[in-house]
Amino acid sequence: SQQGEEDPQALSIQEGENATMNCSYKTSINNLQWYRQNSGRGLVHLILIRSNEREKHSGRLRVTLDTSKKSSSLLITASRAADTASYFCATAGGTSYGKLTFGQGTILTVHP
Amino acid sequence: NAGVTQTPKFQVLKTGQSMTLQCAQDMNHEYMSWYRQDPGMGLRLIHYSVGAGITDQGEVPNGYNVSRSTTEDFPLRLLSAAPSQTSVYFCASSPLGANVLTFGAGSRLTVL
Numbered sequence: 001s002q003q004g005e006e007d008p009q010a011l012s013i014q015e016g017e018n019a020t021m022n023c024s025y026k027t028s029i030n031n032l033q034w035y036r037q038n039s040g041r042g043l044v045h046l047i048l049i050r051s052n053e054r055e056k057h058s059g060r061l062r063v064t065l066d067t068s069k070k071s072s073s074l075l076i077t078a079s080r081a082a083d084t085a086s087y088f089c090a091t092a093g094g095t096s097y098g099k100l101t102f103g104q105g106t107i108l109t110v111h112p
Numbered sequence: 113n114a115g116v117t118q119t120p121k122f123q124v125l126k127t128g129q130s131m132t133l134q135c136a137q138d139m140n141h142e143y144m145s146w147y148r149q150d151p152g153m154g155l156r157l158i159h160y161s162v163g164a165g166i167t168d169q170g171e172v173p174n175g176y177n178v179s180r181s182t183t184e185d186f187p188l189r190l191l192s193a194a195p196s197q198t199s200v201y202f203c204a205s206s207p208l209g210a211n212v213l214t215f216g217a218g219s220r221l222t223v224l
Contacts, residue, residue, distance in 0.1 A: 031211055042116075042202055042215035043155075088154065090213075098143050098206030098213040099170075104154040 006103040019076040021106040023089030037086045081112045118216035125193045133188040135203030142208040144186035148199040193223045
């Protein structure tokens with residue numbers, strides 16, 4: 001069964017607006033990551049937040065983690081048409097390698 | 113630096129046929145894994161390996177076989193293809209001690 005569930009399943013916004021995607025998970029984690037997938041391509045790692053962190057920034061990306069609610073959110077500020085992609089959260093349990101469990105993803109469409 | 117290379121990119125099989133999806137990485141990553149991606153299901157882990165000679169099952173291993181004779185290569189074998197194995201397959205790798213995955217571009221398999 002999937003560890004992570006994401007919402008919304010699809011999000012459509014205008015360029016310049018902010019996009020927020022949410023991820024919930026079921027079991028305890030070491031870290032949570034967000035990946036991006038452009039149509040027909042492989043996934044690309046965006047950002048990792050550890051279980052003892054609450055917020056992390058990388059460029060226009062802001063990730064929050066609430067371990068008490070077992071949830072995370074990804075905020076993309078000032079979105080661009082090039083941000084159009086699917087975004088997946090992935091959780092890592094107790095291993096020191098990349099055995100990740102992925103959510104179902106959010107399809108983001110940014111209209112120019 | 114090629115990263116993770118998957119071949120073939122596209123393949124059509126008939127039910128009952130066998131084939132091997134190839135995956136090679138040139139980053140000296142110890143961990144390698146295979147995921148399948150189906151609409152609405154996100155990515156599900158099939159098999160993984162933490163080093164040459166060591167493999168283990170993921171969430172959906174039935175119908176698939178793997179081996180790891182070298183650090184670089186991690187082929188996925190379908191012994192008797194079924195229509196339920198129609199999917200996009202991704203190979204991904206990471207160093208031990210790091211959870212972040214590097215993905216290949218994917219292999220789209222159709223079983224008729």
